[in-house]
Amino acid sequence: MSHPSRPRKAWLASYSELFGLWRRKAESREDAEDAMHDTVVGMLENNTALIDNPRAYLARGTSNRLISRHRHQTVLTVLPLDELSDTEHPRQAGADSHAQFEQLADALVSALADLPPKCREVYIKHRLEGWTHTEIAQDMALSRSMVEKYMTRALRHIHERLHHYVPD
Structure with a gap:
């Protein structure tokens, strides 16, 4: 030895x-x-x-x-709901919230469909499935840097397509 x-x-x-x-x-x-x-x-x-x-x-x-x-x-400071003030509590869903959610979901699906395949795959694996950038890079045979670039591109595209859904 x-x-x-x-x-x-x-x-x-x-x-x-x-x-x-x-x-x-x-x-x-x-x-x-x-x-x-x-x-x-x-x-x-x-x-x-x-x-x-x-x-x-x-x-x-x-x-x-x-x-x-x-x-x-x-x-990522997390507070239990009972420690929030009345003004900080999440709003209760309105009558049209289900329709708004469906519109937003459809818009997200459409925005994802417009992305190049690798860019879409990186976004889905990271944001929806919880993979790390390193795991995605290994799985897709990409560099971590390329995964980050795809993710940035996807986030910009989705932001541009969905920005009008954000409440004022």
């Missing part, structure tokens, strides 16, 4: 040092652990020998994941 190479030992040595740093900076210890572990998994999946500076990769990857977690938590 061969011994681990020198660069592999170097990034492993950096792990505990960087983890201590991120544990102090993160909102919670668990967030720091999760971000570091996700970054390490990414390193191992992408072959650590191909990474020029594993310590910098580990530091930047962890930083990016912590920022993403923070953004996700601040953007």
